[in-house]
Amino acid sequence: RNNAEKFEFQAEVSRLMDIIINSLYSNKDIFLRELISNASDALDKIRFLSLTDKEVLGEGDTSKLDIQIKLDKEKKILSLRDRGIGMTKEDLIKNLGTIAKSGTSAFVEKMQSSGDLNLIGQFGVGFYSVYLVADYVEVISKHNDDKQYVWESKADGAFAISEDTWNEPLGRGTEIRLHLRDEAQEYLEESKLKELVKKYSEFINFPIYIWASKEVDVEVPADEDESSDEEETSDSGSSEEGEDEDAEKSEDDDAEKKSKTKKVKETTYEWELLNDVKAIWLRSPKEVTDEEYAKLYHSLAKDFSDEKPLAWSHFTAEGDVEFKAVLFVPPKASQDLYESYYNTNKANLKLYVRRVFISDEFDELLPKYLSFLKGLVDSDTLPLNVSREMLQAHSSLKTIKKKLIRKALDMIRKIAEEDPDESSGKDEKEVETSGDDDEKKGQYTKFWNEFGKSIKLGIIEDATNRNRLAKLLRFESTKSDGKLTSLDQYISRMKSGQKDIFYITGTSKEQLEKSPFLERLKKKNYEVIFFTDPVDEYLMQYLMDYEGKQFQNVSKEGLKIGKEKNKELKESFKELTKWWKNALASDNVDEVKISNRLDNTPCVVVTSKYGWSANMERIMQSQTL
Numbered sequence: 373r374n375n376a377e378k379f380e381f382q383a384e385v386s387r388l389m390d391i392i393i394n395s396l397y398s399n400k401d402i403f404l405r406e407l408i409s410n411a412s413d414a415l416d417k418i419r420f421l422s423l424t425d426k427e428v429l430g431e432g433d434t435s436k437l438d439i440q441i442k443l444d445k446e447k448k449i450l451s452l453r454d455r456g457i458g459m460t461k462e463d464l465i466k467n468l469g470t471i472a473k474s475g476t477s478a479f480v481e482k483m484q485s486s487g488d489l490n491l492i493g494q495f496g497v498g499f500y501s502v503y504l505v506a507d508y509v510e511v512i513s514k515h516n517d518d519k520q521y522v523w524e525s526k527a528d529g530a531f532a533i534s535e536d537t538w539n540e541p542l543g544r545g546t547e548i549r550l551h552l553r554d555e556a557q558e559y560l561e562e563s564k565l566k567e568l569v570k571k572y573s574e575f576i577n578f579p580i581y582i583w584a585s586k587e588v589d590v591e592v593p594a595d596e597d598e599s600s601d602e603e604e605t606s607d608s609g610s611s612e613e614g615e616d617e618d619a620e621k622s623e624d625d626d627a628e629k630k631s632k633t634k635k636v637k638e639t640t641y642e643w644e645l646l647n648d649v650k651a652i653w654l655r656s657p658k659e660v661t662d663e664e665y666a667k668l669y670h671s672l673a674k675d676f677s678d679e680k681p682l683a684w685s686h687f688t689a690e691g692d693v694e695f696k697a698v699l700f701v702p703p704k705a706s707q708d709l710y711e712s713y714y715n716t717n718k719a720n721l722k723l724y725v726r727r728v729f730i731s732d733e734f735d736e737l738l739p740k741y742l743s744f745l746k747g748l749v750d751s752d753t754l755p756l757n758v759s760r761e762m763l764q765a766h767s768s769l770k771t772i773k774k775k776l777i778r779k780a781l782d783m784i785r786k787i788a789e790e791d792p793d794e795s796s797g798k799d800e801k802e803v804e805t806s807g808d809d810d811e812k813k814g815q816y817t818k819f820w821n822e823f824g825k826s827i828k829l830g831i832i833e834d835a836t837n838r839n840r841l842a843k844l845l846r847f848e849s850t851k852s853d854g855k856l857t858s859l860d861q862y863i864s865r866m867k868s869g870q871k872d873i874f875y876i877t878g879t880s881k882e883q884l885e886k887s888p889f890l891e892r893l894k895k896k897n898y899e900v901i902f903f904t905d906p907v908d909e910y911l912m913q914y915l916m917d918y919e920g921k922q923f924q925n926v927s928k929e930g931l932k933i934g935k936e937k938n939k940e941l942k943e944s945f946k947e948l949t950k951w952w953k954n955a956l957a958s959d960n961v962d963e964v965k966i967s968n969r970l971d972n973t974p975c976v977v978v979t980s981k982y983g984w985s986a987n988m989e990r991i992m993q994s995q996t997l
């Protein structure tokens with residue numbers, strides 16, 4: 373086109389597009405859910421703006437917040453239109469030509485090596501998936517602040533933008549036209565698209581329509597039946613008009629030449645609604661199936677692997693602050709969950725106020741250590757028409773947060789309670805055997821392996837819920853037989869007269885098992901917990917006691933095993949310990965003492981009660997070097 377301005381894609385975008393185009397990926401379907409998800413985001417944005425300024429919605433059809441899909445079999449075009457916020461010329465250049473996110477290169481690399489295009493939506497580059505099925509794409513967009521523009525690209529490293537002087541005005545919003553490749557003609561089938569919308573986009577909160585054909589019987593005059601069929605199949609105009617015409621025509625026919633008519637099949641078109649817009653979280657949990665929850669999870673997490681969430685909790689909070697929420701434990705921790713734990717605010721809850729999407733960037737809803745959860749909150753109490761900043765400071769948020777934490781921890785506790793593997797050590801009778809035992813089996817270990825670190829971080833960060841979190845803690849010990857065990861189980865195995873919970877920290881279980889610190893404890897049949905994660909050292913600075921029992925690091929001074937008396941020994945070895953203390957440079961050791969912690973090993977170096985453990989020294993050293 374003459375007036376088109378040419379642009380080059382950012383290098384990473386070009387590479388990404390190459391990967392997509394050359395992908396042999398079988399699941400090309402994902403492009404549709406990415407487009408619908410973008411349309412839905414754009415609709416959320418305009419609806420949010422309209423809360424404070426009704427004018428932005430415009431009038432007539434422009435104000436309708438919906439998504440429309442149309443198929444043009446002749447031209448092989450699939451188009452998707454929304455009346456969302458639209459894009460200005462600037463937006464088109466920026467949003468559909470560059471990726472501003474950090475880690476883009478690494479991401480593109482990873483996509484190339486893994487070939488997993490499912491990552492595309494999660495990283496926020498879903499738009500480019502259109503090139504899985506199209507070789508030429510037009511994006512027509514109208515934003516309230518700008519004229520209507522067309523963005524177009526054949527994925528050849530460049531795109532062009534022109535002021536739109538030839539298409540029908542959109543009013544507001546975006547229409548995406550995919551010129552489908554020869555191998556992707558299946559996406560011109562209505563049935564295929566209906567199936568995909570059902571599969572991927574059921575929980576989009578805006579109506580999704582398809583311009584669907586319908587066979588109807590009409591009566592036509594018996595003598596002029598040659599061309600009527602063709603005329604009626606043209607898809608111009610809306611269905612209502614079409615039907616009205618038919619109705620008029622047949623009335624006329626009836627009246628004038630009743631005897632000379634016959635029935636023929638005729639194709640008409642109308643907008644067919646494909647989704648149920650009633651938000652799933654408004655329904656009673658009893659009416660929602662497991663499959664529906666799984667689908668809701670997948671659409672929230674943009675994770676479309678076949679894995680189901682590990683657990684979910686759907687509840688209504690009543691009282692001063694009313695809200696509904698659904699929380700999910702994902703089947704896997706996201707790659708960067710702990711990598712960027714302290715430098716990013718990753719809120720994973722969507723906040724709605726009375727069904728209107730407000731934000732997914734609220735980090736006040738959940739504490740950091742629970743940021744691995746996905747879900748949504750729909751509040752009836754929060755005010756609708758205030759700015760995000762003001763909402764952020766609203767006092768109700770504190771109450772919501774408190775309740776969400778409680779529910780989240782309950783949900784996690786239930787994973788353990790329902791896991792038959794977890795009941796070892798419990799009374800046999802307590803173990804229920806139900807049909808879905810198999811499904812629940814090993815789920816808590818799975819949870820622990822993915823998110824155990826978050827629980828530990830929680831113990832460090834959240835004093836209020838420390839005890840609840842400690843209950844969720846799992847570890848190996850001298851008696852756990854290679855399996856994970858809990859503090860409750862440890863306590864149930866404590867010897868009579870044992871006061872403290874014994875633990876030792878180090879780099880690995882293998883190393884710790886050989887430790888001289890354990891000799892005597894083992895011999896006397898005391899259980900000792902192995903803490904081998906670097907975070908455990910910090911953890912144990914915060915976890916002082918559990919169920920009235922103190923924690924005792926067995927490599928530190930002050931270890932008391934049972935009620936042994938060593939006063940006499942101390943006395944009779946006084947000379948030796950004195951000599952020893954003097955023999956060693958005095959600033960190397962604090963004290964030389966008689967100990968009952970050893971069995972075969974003659975002596976051992978322990979750290980003072982209040983100082984760092986040797987393992988902590990090691991960790992600190994590795995951090996400063």
Ligand code: ADP
Nearest residue numbers: 410411414456458459467496497498499500546
């Ligand atoms: P993401 O949706 O995760 O941001 P995408 O690659 O899917 O990543 O889209 C890139 C950006 O393009 C979006 O963030 C949005 O700003 C813009 N965009 C895409 N589709 C639309 C649309 N239908 N209406 C308005 N803006 C859109």
Ligand code: MG
Nearest residue numbers: 409410498499
């Ligand atoms: Mg997107």
